[in-house]
Amino acid sequence: MIYLKIKVSAGETRPVNLFFIELIISLLFFSFSGAVVLRVFAYADSKARLGSVLENATLCAQSIAEAYSSDGDIGGALSVVFGEEQAAYADGSELTLDNKCSVSESGTVRLSYSENITEYAAGELRAVTLRFSVSGEELYSLTCSAYVPEGGAAGE
Amino acid sequence: MSKKNGVRPGGAGIGYVSVIIIFAMVCLAVFAVMSIRAAQSGDGLNRRAGEYTAQYYEAENKANELLAKLDECAYNSFGSDFFADSFIESAAGTDGVTLTEESGSVKAVISAQIDERQSIEMTVMFFGEPSLHGGARFEVLGRRSVTVTGESGDSLNIWNGSDLPQ
Known part of the structure; x- marks a missing residue:
């Protein structure tokens, strides 16, 4: 065992207590390591939240696509998925959603949609592209379509 | 611990705190x-599910596009004497479409690839007499x-509940 001694006066020495020195060094090591580990935990939490938002966006896009493919009406599809009152919050071609993809004015997820119509001799092929974005970055996009014949079809 | 020159070495045990902290x-x-x-x-799984969903609807978009082209052929064929023959002839060159005549109408099977393992099939019946089907x-x-x-095609022999061989 190593002992440290302080010379107090001539001929007299006093041993230094290493326990407190070790404690201080250990606490310093613990604080630095703890900071790193906490950052890792925070990163994992943010990644898990983003994954949850992506899952909800996928389900929401799928619901809108299924509702749109029946009659090619994007307004009707949004009403079916979000409810008529909530769909009215659509600002032109954008909608603000929360993390669970419900309409919310203070949400962080933005749903934007654009429709493209191709005319055929016997009807219209309507396609709509749905884009979900968080903080300006695109999270998920999906394109769905519906063929609306002139004269109609007998359905499925 | 030993005494040396009347001075006792001080301090508690060294190392216990470090071991616990580590x-x-x-x-x-x-x-x-x-x-x-x-x-x-979890993120990887969600991304794969989202990609498959997008691929599925891409395939459905292709199928709807083929349906639009076939409806155009049907629309142009209504003026002819033999609807089925005229329709099949005009739609013959369309990829991903299989046409069969059924009693004056034409059944079309539209196929679009989702990925390398799956495809979507849409079965559509084009009527020779729309007036009999409400104008549709x-x-x-x-x-x-x-x-x-797959190419191997061999199926497993499944027990059908018959007597066991002795």
Whole structure:
């Protein structure tokens, strides 16, 4: 065992207590390591939240696509998925959603949609592209379509 | 502990605090790594599910595009004497479409690839006499996802409940 001694006066020495020195060094090591580990935990939490938002966006896009493919009406599809009152919050071609993809004015997820119509001799092929974005970055996009014949079809 | 020159070496045991601190940090580090791995695997799964959904609707878009072209052929064929022959002739060159005549009407099977293992099949009946079907030119009979079978094609022998061989 190593002992440290302080010379107090001539001929007299006093041993230094290493326990407190070790404690201080250990606490310093613990604080630095703890900071790193906490950052890792925070990163994992943010990644898990983003994954949850992506899952909800996928389900929401799928619901809108299924509702749109029946009659090619994007307004009707949004009403079916979000409810008529909530769909009215659509600002032109954008909608603000929360993390669970419900309409919310203070949400962080933005749903934007654009429709493209191709005319055929016997009807219209309507396609709509749905884009979900968080903080300006695109999270998920999906394109769905519906063929609306002139004269109609007998359905499925 | 030994006494030397009348002075007792001081201090409690050295090393216990370090061992405990190091053990705690190792445990926290392991938990952090496990949480990162769980978040990454969940994120990967969600991305794959989202990609498959997008691919499915891409295939459905192609199928709807083919349906539009076939409806155009049917629309142009109504003026001819033999609807089925005229329709099949005008739609013959369309890829991904199989046409069969059924009592003056034409059944079309539209196929579009989702990925290398699955495809979507839409079965549509084009009527030779729309007036008999409320003015509708066609009816979508159904849609389904079909798995592309492999080349081996050998099926397993499944026990059908008969007596066991002795």
